[in-house]
Amino acid sequence: WPRSGGIRGGAGMDLFGDLRRMNKRQLYYQVLNFAMIVSSALMIWKGLIVVTGSESPIVVVLSGSMEPAFHRGDLLFLTNFYDDPIRAGEIVVFKVEGRDIPIVHRVIKVHEKGNGNIKFLTKGDNNEVDDRGLYKEGQNWLEKKDVVGRARGFLPYVGMVTIIMNDYPKFKYALLAVMGAYVLLKRES
Amino acid sequence: LRKNVEDFTGPRERSDLGFVTFDITADILNGKNGLQTFWNKNALIIFDWNVKQLFLYLSAEYSTKNNALNQVVLWDKIMLRGDNPRLSLKDMKSKYFFFDDGNGLKGNRNITLTLSWNVVPNAGVLPLVTGSGHVSVPFPDTYETTKSY
Numbered sequence: 001w002p003r004s005g006g007i008r009g010g011a012g013m014d015l016f017g018d019l020r021r022m023n024k025r026q027l028y029y030q031v032l033n034f035a036m037i038v039s040s041a042l043m044i045w046k047g048l049i050v051v052t053g054s055e056s057p058i059v060v061v062l063s064g065s066m067e068p069a070f071h072r073g074d075l076l077f078l079t080n081f082y083d084d085p086i087r088a089g090e091i092v093v094f095k096v097e098g099r100d101i102p103i104v105h106r107v108i109k110v111h112e113k114g115n116g117n118i119k120f121l122t123k124g125d126n127n128e129v130d131d132r133g134l135y136k137e138g139q140n141w142l143e144k145k146d147v148v149g150r151a152r153g154f155l156p157y158v159g160m161v162t163i164i165m166n167d168y169p170k171f172k173y174a175l176l177a178v179m180g181a182y183v184l185l186k187r188e189s
Numbered sequence: 190l191r192k193n194v195e196d197f198t199g200p201r202e203r204s205d206l207g208f209v210t211f212d213i214t215a216d217i218l219n220g221k222n223g224l225q226t227f228w229n230k231n232a233l234i235i236f237d238w239n240v241k242q243l244f245l246y247l248s249a250e251y252s253t254k255n256n257a258l259n260q261v262v263l264w265d266k267i268m269l270r271g272d273n274p275r276l277s278l279k280d281m282k283s284k285y286f287f288f289d290d291g292n293g294l295k296g297n298r299n300i301t302l303t304l305s306w307n308v309v310p311n312a313g314v315l316p317l318v319t320g321s322g323h324v325s326v327p328f329p330d331t332y333e334t335t336k337s338y
Contacts, residue, residue, distance in 0.1 A: 068242060068267065069309040088248045088260035089305055089317055106244075106307075108265075111290040114257040119290075125244065125267065130285075153314045 034180070054080035054149035059093055060159030061104055065124030066091075073160035076104060078149025086110060086118050086144065091151040094122065097136050102148050105131055111141075118144055243268045244307040247283075251300040253293025261287055263302070301325050 048057045061074040070076070078093055086092065088110050093102045108130060109121040119141035123130040132140060165172040246265040252258055263283035287294075294300075303323040308316050 068269070069244060069307075087317075088250075088262050089244075089246050089307055091307070091315065108246075108262040108285065109288075110258065110260040111256045112258040113255070125265075151315055154310070155312050 052077075052079045052149065053082065054078045056093075056102065056148050059102060059104070059148070060162045062101065062163070063103075063124075065126050066104055066106070067126045069125060070104065070154065071156070073157055073163055075155040075159040076151045077153040077155075079152050080147060080149040084150060085112070086120050086147070086150075092122065093148040093151065094142055094146045095148055096134060096146070097139070103131070103134065104151065239310045239313060240270055240308055241311050242270060242309045244309060245304065246306070247302060247304050249287065249300050249302050251293070251297055253289065253291060253297065255291040255293055259289065259293070261285075261289075263287055268306075299325055 049055060051057075057078050059076050059078060061070045061072055061076060064072055076093065086107060088107050090107045091104065092107055093104045095102050103122075103124075105122040105124045105127075107120050108123045110118065111120070112118045120143075121130055121132070121141060135142070165175065244265065244267055246262045248260050248262045250258070250260045263285060264281060265284065301323050302325075303319055305317060305319040308318060
């Protein structure tokens with residue numbers, strides 16, 4: 001006997017209510033799922049910060065000043081262990097005081113005192129001159145505190161996504177909207 | 190790995206400036222059996238499928254009264270995969286000015302020049318390797334004021 005007539009009438013209202021209730025529960029479940037994914041991602045990121053000692057363990061190369069080794073869009077993995085000495089030839093990511101954007105260049109000069117005080121000079125492989133022009137006015141050397149991390153590993157191209165999202169914010173919002181919709185609407189069977 | 194050096198120092202402002210000329214002979218592919226051909230898979234090959242390039246640099250390391258450790262890169266070169274892995278450079282002048290932080294070059298008997306390189310892979314770890322062999326260079330006790338560099 002077909003149940004198609006079940007929407008109308010007293011028994012039908014219950015069914016509708018059931019559907020609505022089930023949808024709400026499903027919705028809460030999806031939202032919790034989403035929250036868990038976000039929290040896990042945050043935990044992994046924070047964990048990386050602790051393990052590597054760097055405030056930004058994964059960075060994207062933004063300029064061509066280290067070509068042909070690194071190109072715009074490459075991903076770099078950093079560590080920043082306090083005991084790691086800074087030595088000539090190392091690739092460091094540093095921040096100039098007062099600027100947000102970290103720079104990835106190579107150490108070309110190191111002067112270290114007996115007490116561990118280090119000052120060093122950097123230069124991009126693809127640049128003609130050293131970085132003194134990039135430092136703060138009057139600043140001639142970098143110190144350990146300016147270092148975000150040392151480049152230990154690298155993946156090409158992968159960071160391009162971040163650059164595209166920065167240059168085309170509409171793309172970023174669209175991507176977030178799609179991801180949000182996917183997570184919220186995906187039904188676990 | 191052999192380097193020959195002639196040198197003299199000159200003061201610039203208040204810091205010592207060193208001048209070094211050098212020869213570099215290096216065989217980056219040297220395996221256990223001596224010279225190996227580029228594609229020999231049994232050799233200790235530095236240029237394997239995952240190596241995009243080597244960033245070579247010659248650094249001078251020394252200590253002074255002011256600073257326990259000083260390292261200055263005098264010269265660098267990018268060697269791409271496919272370039273001739275044997276270097277034979279003679280009478281090279283340093284690419285970068287060899288300034289000391291202070292006056293620690295005059296009379297400094299022990300400046301060590303080493304050739305090292307940074308292996309840049311296509312993807313993966315970025316190791317820094319120091320070549321075997323280094324040369325110790327002394328700087329004279331006096332300054333030279335004329336510079337024909």
